[in-house]
Amino acid sequence: MQQFSYLKRYYAPASTGNFSVGFDLLGAAFEPVNGELFGDVLDICAEQAELSLEIVGRYLHQLPANSTDNLVLSCFYAFEQKLGRTLPRLALRLHKNLPVGSGLGSSACSIVVACYAFNDYFGKPLSEAELLQLMAQAEGGVSGSVHYDNVAPSYFGGLQLMLPQSPHICRTLPWFEHWRVVLSYPGTVLSTKAARAVLPQQLSLSHSIAFAGMLGRFVSALYAGDEADAAAALQDLVAEPARTPLIPELPPLRAALMAKGILHVGISGAGPTLFALCRNEAQAQLAADYLSRHYEKNQDATTQICRLSLAGARTL
Ligand SMILES: Nc1ncnc2c1ncn2[C@@H]1O[C@H](COP(=O)(O)OP(=O)(O)OP(=O)(O)O)[C@@H](O)[C@H]1O
Ligand SMILES: N[C@@H](CCO)C(=O)O
Secondary structure (H helix, E strand, C coil): CCCCCCCEEEEEEEEEECCCCCCCCEEEEEEECCCCCCEEEEEEEEEECCCEEEEECCCHHHCCCCHHHCHHHHHHHHHHHHHCCCCCEEEEEEECCCCCCCCCCHHHHHHHHHHHHHHHHCCCCCCHHHHHHHHHHHHHHHHCCCCCCCHHHHHHCCEEEEECCCCCEEEECCCCCCCEEEEEECCCCCCHHHHHHCCCCCCCHHHHHHHHHHHHHHHHHHHHCCHHHHHHCCCCCCCHHHHHHHCCCHHHHHHHHHHCCCCEEEECCCCCCEEEEECCHHHHHHHHHHHHHHCCCCCCCEEEEEEECCCCCEEC
């Protein structure tokens, strides 16, 4: 990362919504094993008369040219409105390290790092639950419907199960520490709104039971420490059938990688990023080499070997 001066610097990690089996209900935060920052960074540089935003970073070119359309600024105003008082104006710098419309929770990552930063900088006036709700509303404004499965893991870290009917909103699930996840972004854009437009509007009774049963099987297998059953339960019965025509590479890539012993290959969030769940680092290297060769399409593409990011959003 380039050298810049700042008063405070904040970071939020990339996330994979759905994790195949939990459409809109499961999400995990990830970070590269090589220590790279694969998530957005926000610098608070100074207090000044007007709010301003400078954008830098690898994926700067994928954002609206006018920085006033950026989610970081809309989060500032939403945060201020929620507090009900005028806040000092800031000079901000966003390092846009995640590709936009990628399935890596790029908009959620900017929203989380911004809301987390403002709350920390202004003395934590909002509780964790209030801040999470603010983040989810901002995310809903982008994708067309409120879903927590990117903002919650990016904020809290780990594998999160959303609990929409509970005051807890979400809870951290167990995870197999040796699991590695390869995230492969082909370099093409697929907007979440477009990927949600193809979803079925209704599920039949038998389909609803199968979905609930598979998610229950995955969660119970995690608690039981049953790795084979947890991996076998990673079946997307809701979004993947409708989205596969948008990502036709998925079936052949999955077949090839699973033939090599990889535990599972699925769509990260709304796609086009794919994730490969691997038993260990050696398998992850094999999956990463394969996906780099067969799924990357242009210079924006990237493939990262990751572990679960336990820390979530934080001060750097
Ligand atoms: N800081 C920002 N980061 C990401 N997107 C932003 C930001 N500011 C504005 N946007 C706009 O928000 C929209 C994000 O779209 P979308 O939700 O499809 O992407 P995404 O969050 O990367 O997708 P996904 O959650 O599947 O990774 C785009 O239109 C983008 O231009
Ligand atoms: N659960 C959301 C995640 C978007 O990244 C979806 O699949 O539309």
